[in-house]
Amino acid sequence: MTSAVDPPIEVAELLVRDAELLVVDSGWEIPGGWLAVTDGRVTGVGPAGSEPEARTTVRASGRLVTPGLINTHHHIYQNLTRSYAPAVNGSLFDWLTTLYPIWARLDEEGAYVSAYVGMAELLMGGCTTSSDHLYVHPRPRLVDAEIRAARDIGFRFHATRGSMTRSVEDGGLPPRSVTQTEDEVLADSERLIWAYHDPGPGALVRVALAPCSPFSVTRSLMTATAELAERHDVRLHTHLAEDHDEDTYCLETYGCRPVEYFEDTGWMSDRSWVAHCIYPNDAELRRLAAAGVGVAHCPSSNMLIGGGTARVGEMRELGLPVGIGCDGSASTDHASLWMETRAALLLGRYRGGPGAMTARDALDIATRGSARCLGRDDELGHLRPGACADLVVWDLHEVALAGALSDPVEAWLRCGPARAWTTVVGGRVLVDRGEPRLPGLLEALRVHGAVARAMQGRST
Template sequence: MYDLLVRDADLLVTMDGDDVPGGWIAVSGGTVAAIGGPGAEPAAAKTLSAKGSLVTPGLVNTHQHLFQNLTRGNAAAMNVDLFDWLKALYPMWAGLDEEAVEVSTYVGLAELALGGCTTSMDMLYVHTGPNFIDAQVRAAQEVGIRFHATRGSMCLSQKDGGLAPDSVVQTPDEILADSERLVDKYHDRTPGAMVQIGLAPCALALVTPELMRDTAELAERLDVRLHTHLSEVRAEDEYCARVFGKRPVEVFEDVGWGTDRAWVAHCVFPNADEIRRLGQWGTGVAHCPTPTLMRGAGPTPVPELRTAGVPVGIGCDSSTHSAHASMWLEAHTALVALKGRSGAGAISARDVLEMATTGSAACLGRADLGRIRVGAPADLVVWELNPVAFAGAHSDLVEAWLRCGPVQARHTIVQGAPVVESGELRLPRLDDMLARHRRISRRLQGLAG
């Protein structure tokens, strides 16, 4: 008898080149044990219905700053460009402590699970106290989401010509020592790993070239992945031209990051030659459409990147800027934005689903994720196809999935365990965590009560 059976899907999309109408998935020991079509369903200790639903692999989030849900919707940071946005929020983020990091991570991962995310990375780059990544790992283990914690960093303060106040930066020695400690303590290299660690200097305007080089060398020695922001806004182009006399992608290459070990967030403004080089390197790109559109930068040139062989995934980025953490909503926005940028035929819903599953998994270096196949980790989502919103949508359920809706996860299953079941989070401490989140958020934002 299997541990879990997900049965009677209107359509099962495995991302392995086949769709299964009426499909079912049997799970044993956290992995997919069998897949089949209508009839002849096996027995299982627990059964979840997928009737009236689309089933896909779990979505993989390739760029996030979970701590920023504590300053979500702050009026001082709305309707301004990126650098002014940062300057408004740094004083609030200076009040982070270990509790704030753990609670915001817990709540943020819970929100992601509701939107069909089964694996999320996070870039935490404000370290105003010790053990912040340790707190994130504890939260991820409790929620049950597969977690890639990247050890973010900033070492350039305002006195050094950077953007950040002294209160939120660290020395390169502190950053590198903690990076190595975290990899030694938490990084799991086995297939199906629930926790991995990456190294993530925040951006070229927030760290020194020396730290970028030293981090790349450390990642090579420890065999972990690299992540940073790149070519996010025009102001970054201007900064790199003024400070380095080069474009951001040129600086990125100079500091040793032009490699398939790295993936970058946004990459809105590469030129044709830079796109070609990214493809040659195998450097991945996390497309975060809502934040880049909110900042007036426009969408990433995804069709051109994919044509050049660049792994492209989807990321939710900052809850402070986009005000949500929903992979479904980011996927929907990507579909709309990329058609608006490049034409109606430039991208399909299935292309975007591929980006959010196999493309995102490639960015994280996870060949074991992003597909429903026998022997793979049992990470999958049952998407509720509301009978009113989907009335008349019969011929292509994947296109309907991103065009109709909005859509929520009926079940979000990670390593064979439901984190969301029948639309509800299975987290007994959620109410307590939300109350703590409200208290901490109001403190950081200087609000009473």
């Protein structure tokens, strides 16, 4: 004979509690809120006084808690040539042609340590998911090295297999040393999908296909890549409408503007998201919106290069998914998604007036909007029960916050600088009290310094 027993009390694996404000999603905020996590997923949220028991507790007293920020465009390897003096004050094309020969020295070791250090920097800036656009391939298996770094850290990573096939000898910009043949690109793209792409819920690693730009690959590669992505059900990414020189190049080479070329090669679909998208005309913008193409807005990079900025307000009104991208660490020179989100706030107001962008709008772009670009807004970019447990507890020094009493979200972007006090990816704490909890970071920094010096031809 057995006797009935009470069911066991559910104990969360992780509890974040006592937040000044918990932002669960756009339009859902809980003052004094808590959030519970089990098996890498949000299992509950609620107001103070209703917290469950937990094995581990993070106290967020006096701090803002938000979904993790999501980076939709980056070139992580470029942190090996950060603020490279001979290139920083040229046009986009000048900048590229100066740096291409240096990037030709990239190898697996460099790809790994740049990714490890770059992901640590992203985590410190409140980023819990990042794509990366690696398009120089002077040696094989560089994307593999990045994915290995992401797995070693436990970072959520969308590797976009970039490519360039049109060298300077073929009428493009890059030297032949960083380009590949079309057959090499397609074969390696398919290999990476089979080896690493995880289409399942909660995936830490996914793969997308990403020819670099209209001026660095052939029409046939753009078309074949779109067909390959359709066959394997993976996403597509590229630079588009970034510079006036791109307009001129496409008109002279293809007889059409960049957006028309993009459409003609089979890319005009909701499988695609593009970086920058500064110079589409009104009709092109409407066509992109109708197709569901996403846009990675890269405010700091665009301002530093001085080439214009995306019409984010109009894009969002038309329904385009718009996310945040920090862009490469040799153009933006940092990888803080907080800084990019703040820059998006400032640019939005500068372009459209004081009512055009709020801090909550900017947060929504950096979370929900970015997740839509990556095709994952069902489980990323918010903290509703069932979502992936990717979140940030933010820290602003009490001096910076002095007098900011009325709105924690506006204060988060207006007061600053803010940093991640705690960053959680899939329920795992990867930044604790402002410091990365990554055992390999010191060694990665040592090797990174040696690789960067060698790449730049510096002895010290």
